[in-house]
Amino acid sequence: MTQQPVIIAQDISKRFNDFQALDRVSLTVDPGERVVICGPSGSGKSTLIRCFNGLETHDDGKLTVDGREMSEGSPHIRQLRQDVGMVFQQFNLFPHLTVLENLMIGPRKVRGLSRHKAEELARTYLDRVHIPEQADKKPEQLSGGQQQRVAIARALCMEPRVMLFDEPTSALDPEMIGEVLDVMVDLAQSGMTMVVVTHEMGFARKVADRMVFMEAGRIVEIAPPEKFFSNPETRRAQRFLNQILGH
Amino acid sequence: MPSFLRKLRWPDILILAVLAGGIGYVVVMVEGTLNYQWRWHLIPDYILRWREDRGEWFANLLLQGLFTTIRISLYAGVLALALGVVLGIARCATNLTVRLLARTYMELLRNIPPVVIIFIFFFFLSQQLIDALDLNAWARDIARGDNAEVWEFFFGDMRRFPSLVSGVIVLALFESAFVGEIVRAGLQSVPNGQREAARAIGMGPIQEMRYVVLPQAMRKVTPPMANQFISLIKDSSIISLISVQDLTYKTVELVASTRLIFEAWITTAALYFVLCFGLSMLFRRLERPSRRS
Numbered sequence: 099m100t101q102q103p104v105i106i107a108q109d110i111s112k113r114f115n116d117f118q119a120l121d122r123v124s125l126t127v128d129p130g131e132r133v134v135i136c137g138p139s140g141s142g143k144s145t146l147i148r149c150f151n152g153l154e155t156h157d158d159g160k161l162t163v164d165g166r167e168m169s170e171g172s173p174h175i176r177q178l179r180q181d182v183g184m185v186f187q188q189f190n191l192f193p194h195l196t197v198l199e200n201l202m203i204g205p206r207k208v209r210g211l212s213r214h215k216a217e218e219l220a221r222t223y224l225d226r227v228h229i230p231e232q233a234d235k236k237p238e239q240l241s242g243g244q245q246q247r248v249a250i251a252r253a254l255c256m257e258p259r260v261m262l263f264d265e266p267t268s269a270l271d272p273e274m275i276g277e278v279l280d281v282m283v284d285l286a287q288s289g290m291t292m293v294v295v296t297h298e299m300g301f302a303r304k305v306a307d308r309m310v311f312m313e314a315g316r317i318v319e320i321a322p323p324e325k326f327f328s329n330p331e332t333r334r335a336q337r338f339l340n341q342i343l344g345h
Numbered sequence: 346m347p348s349f350l351r352k353l354r355w356p357d358i359l360i361l362a363v364l365a366g367g368i369g370y371v372v373v374m375v376e377g378t379l380n381y382q383w384r385w386h387l388i389p390d391y392i393l394r395w396r397e398d399r400g401e402w403f404a405n406l407l408l409q410g411l412f413t414t415i416r417i418s419l420y421a422g423v424l425a426l427a428l429g430v431v432l433g434i435a436r437c438a439t440n441l442t443v444r445l446l447a448r449t450y451m452e453l454l455r456n457i458p459p460v461v462i463i464f465i466f467f468f469f470l471s472q473q474l475i476d477a478l479d480l481n482a483w484a485r486d487i488a489r490g491d492n493a494e495v496w497e498f499f500f501g502d503m504r505r506f507p508s509l510v511s512g513v514i515v516l517a518l519f520e521s522a523f524v525g526e527i528v529r530a531g532l533q534s535v536p537n538g539q540r541e542a543a544r545a546i547g548m549g550p551i552q553e554m555r556y557v558v559l560p561q562a563m564r565k566v567t568p569p570m571a572n573q574f575i576s577l578i579k580d581s582s583i584i585s586l587i588s589v590q591d592l593t594y595k596t597v598e599l600v601a602s603t604r605l606i607f608e609a610w611i612t613t614a615a616l617y618f619v620l621c622f623g624l625s626m627l628f629r630r631l632e633r634p635s636r637r638s
Contacts, residue, residue: 153541180547190542194560204546207556249542256546 101129102165104260104291105150110159112145112315119145120156121315127260132292134302134323137312138338143295146312147262150293151182164259180208183253183261187268189245191237197224197248198233201255209256216255223251227281243274247281260291267298297342303327311335381607388608391599407609410595411616413501417512417591418578424517425577426570429524430563434554436529447525454522459583463515467587470518471511480507505590512581512589520577527569531562571628575621582617592616 105127112120120142127133135143148154149161152168152175161168164181172178192200201220205211211219224230227247229240237245246266253261263282267275279301286292286305296302302309302323309326311319311334319326319335330336353361375381394405404412435447454462475481484506487496496503535558543553563570585594596613600606 151545153544176547176549179545182545184542184545186538186542186545188538190536190538192539192542192557192561194564203556204548207552208547252546 103128104131104164105293106160106162107146107149108160110146110149110156110161112142112149112154112156112158118315120149122159123312123315123317124159125310125317125320127291127293129259129291130289132286132305132307133294133310134306134308135293135295135310135312136297136299136302136338137318140314141312142315143312144264145315147184147264147293147295150260150262151179151184153184176208180204180256181259183256183258185246185249185253185261185263185266187265189237189242189249189269191245191249191252193237196234196236197229197240200237200248201252204252204256219255220251223254224248226254226284227251228277241274242270243277246270246274246278250278250281250285254285260293261285263292263294263296265295265297267296299327299339299343311338313338375607383608384605385608387603387605388612391603391609392612406595406599407592407612407616409501410590410592410613411620413509413589413595414578414581414591414593415620416499416501417509417516417584417589418574418581420513421516421520421581422574422577424513425520425524428517428521430528430559432521432525433528433532433562434559436525437532451522451525454519455526459519459580460586462519463583463587466515466518467511471514474514475507475511480510508587508589511587512584512591515587516577516581516584520573520580523573523576524570527566527573528562530569531566532558534565535561568628568632571625571632575625578621578624579617 103126105125107123107125109122109124110120111118111122123142123146125133125146135146137143145154149156149168150163152172155168155170163178166172166174166178168175168178191197192203195203198217198220201223202213202216205216205219206213209216221230221233224233227250229244229247232240232244232248237248240248250261250266266282267278270278275298279298282292282294282301283305292305294302294306306323309319309321309323310317311321311326311330311332313334319330319332321331326335327339330339388407391405392407393402395401396403432447432451435443436451438444438447484503487493487506488503493503500506500509539557539561540553543557548556581591582593585591585597588594592613596609599609603609
């Protein structure tokens with residue numbers, strides 16, 4: 099299968115004032131591939147995936163997502179965002195809308211689907227994240243885990259070609275992490291292309307095709323999970339793994 | 346003994362006694378030195394009057410004025426809200442020129458006394474507008490037309506329509522600066538994650554504002570907005586200076602023709618108070634169910 103990669107990052111850099119958030123990062127993500135990015139906080143992993151859907155713009159280098167080159171004020175950035183789903187650490191559900199409306203607003207207002215079509219779509223994906231019964235509630239009435247599952251469904255409703263997850267379980271109570279990860283594992287098994295920033299190493303081991311380890315704005319190591327977890331190449335990755343798996 | 350009386354301690358009683366003494370002193374002074382003849386019994390007629398010849402009640406000066414005040418406040422409120430939302434959005438715009446223009450407008454209005462602003466707007470803007478649109482002739486035609494009654498329900502005496510319009514415009518322009526400031530605060534209170542989430546599903550700036558940011562902002566600013574509306578009603582008394590026949594204007598008229606200085610002004614004060622306090626209680630009640638913790 100020689101399809102064009104979904105994401106091609108070539109030497110992209112990003113500065114926030116004095117802070118070098120990304121330092122010549124190169125990464126390619128193929129269709130159907132699951133890439134898990136990990137690394138200490140401040141290593142640039144969130145910035146990297148936020149660049150992938152244009153929430154941040156890189157200063158240097160070349161970034162192509164879904165065949166389109168991203169640059170400052172790129173005209174097709176809205177088109178592109180429709181095809182790139184994003185799940186945030188803080189869920190960011192729209193609190194003034196019900197769960198169902200949260201899912202329908204993108205398809206209706208952005209994709210221009212009819213109310214009926216959009217609702218059908220929304221219910222399908224609500225089923226997929228296992229909370230069809232919460233459709234008419236407001237986000238604030240749901241638990242964190244349920245909210246994050248709604249957020250995943252909201253992104254899926256746009257029927258994206260790739261899903262980006264920015265620490266999707268970091269803001270959750272421990273007992274709710276499992277239900278969110280289950281949904282993500284399902285999604286991975288359905289063949290979705292996924293880029294996931296997470297510290298959930300169990301999840302990474304289960305679904306990742308490749309592990310990316312970042313530190314200080316650079317990619318330090320890219321390896322298949324079996325190798326990454328048992329025998330990381332770099333000392334820094336080793337130290338990081340020891341810290342988070344060590345106890 | 347009612348429970349609130351039992352809660353009173355001696356310092357409270359002292360304070361109340363001093364206050365009662367003060368009020369009593371003023372009353373005595375008014376009675377004694379001003380030699381004022383109270384004629385309260387005349388006031389009800391100037392609110393509602395029974396017309397023998399037609400056999401019906403009709404609203405006299407004060408009530409007419411109150412109706413005008415309510416109409417003007419309502420229309421000016423709606424217009425100020427629309428303008429204020431635009432101003433508030435402009436105030437947060439990414440474009441520097443837009444932002445500076447909105448800021449300039451709002452700062453100018455908020456730092457010049459309302460009376461001065463209202464004269465300036467009246468002479469420079471609404472007069473020109475009314476002449477340009479030829480509103481005078483148009484309103485006169487309506488007043489003579491068949492549907493005059495319907496129009497009068499909404500706008501009062503149609504011959505005074507141009508003055509109502511300038512009152513509404515002037516008041517709305519003035520209040521829009523404050524509404525704009527409230528809207529700006531509301532917009533800025535919406536967390537950035539909301540905007541990002543909107544953008545992440547492919548919304549453009551206008552959709553993001555319309556479907557995500559603005560609805561949340563407006564919900565948050567409902568209480569200050571309600572207060573602003575009450576302020577607007579009170580501020581509306583200023584437009585009596587440009588001959589809009591609102592409650593204050595009618596009171597001036599009444600006092601000039603009857604010399605019922607104290608009675609008329611106290612009655613007017615009471616009417617404003619009932620209107621504003623009533624609304625404030627109503628808003629408070631409406632707010633309560635939505636306040637979830």
